[in-house]
Amino acid sequence: MHPAFQGLLTIAIGVGACIGYFYFSNIILDKVIFPARGPHAGRNINRANLVRPWLFLLPGLLALGLYLAYPVVETLRLSLTDRDLGGAYVGLENYRKMSNDPKFWEAMRNNAFWLLVVPAMSTGFGLLVAQLTDRIRWGSIAKSLIFMPMAISFVGAAVIWKLVYDARPLGTEQIGILNAIYLGLGGAEPINWLTLPFWNNFFLMVVLIWIQTGFAMVILSAALRGVPEETIEAAIVDGANPFQIFFRIKVPQIMGTIVVVWTTITITVLKIFDIVFAMTNGQWETQVLANYMYDQLFRARDWGVGSAAAMVIMLLVTPILVWNVYNARKEMK
Secondary structure, three states: OOHHHHHHHHHHHHHHHHHHHHHHHHHHHHHHHOOOOOOOHHHHHHHHHHHHHHHHHHHHHHHHHHHHHHHHHHHHHHHOEEHHHOOEEOOOHHHHHHHOOHHHHHHHHHHHHHHHHHHHHHHHHHHHHHHHHOOOOOHHHHHHHHHHHHHOOHHHHHHHHHHHOOOOOOOOOOOOHHHHHHHHOOOOOOOOHHHOOOHHHHHHHHHHHHHHHHHHHHHHHHHHHOOOHHHHHHHHHOOOOHHHHHHHHHHHHOHHHHHHHHHHHHHHHHOOOHHHHHHOOOOOOOOOHHHHHHHHHHHOOOHHHHHHHHHHHHHHHHHHHHHHHHHHHHHHO
């Protein structure tokens, strides 16, 4: 079967199944389980209305249970067992083994670097762009161009930037923009940027900053537009300059949005995998937690240590995620 036709057929079956489920489940609820007739018609209608929301939630709850809850429980179980011993329970042995692995601590250190740099730079650039593009005539075009990297997959972005950092032998034409500029400025020979210890991590971070700046810009631009004009006009009347208006009037009023953007990007950073895998595969001291987990699971075939690494990532992400949800609900109230 042709892939295009197969995709269309999958969409048709999926949409049709959803429509069929909601249609027939409501008929069964209203006609069979709680029929709106007889002496208890009113009570049945009320009961049907209480059950109906759960009919709509049931597919989502099943999907969450199958694709989220079950994998978490199974990963936890695997992290406490040893595959080489036939799945025998070994307690925290996998966590001890992982903590003695230098690559794990390299991954933790690099993730810490990413957490310090990427959320701050992405949020800062996004806020700066959001403010500046609202003040120019062609701001909408500028926003579209800056947001465009969000439409590219992480792997696609990694391939693009890998070409930017590409190094060819001296005397051959450089296709890597960075080396072409470096040699044009008088550099002696091309540099393999992705093999430079410590600095190569920052070259990888640039890719995620390039992507996430567009996300931050869109959210923060909407927040800036929501700042009451009265406060800005009052500040102007009091003699405030543009910098004071921005930092003392606008930023404090959108601080909640800034924190949400910051934490959202932080969660993305903690799970970063695609960019590192596609550009360096964790070599040259660029290992991160998600790539370490992949290496243990699918290269070393050590499901215990790989699952333990996955649990570490989940433990790091969960508090930030819960805090984000808590703040979102507080904002809604």
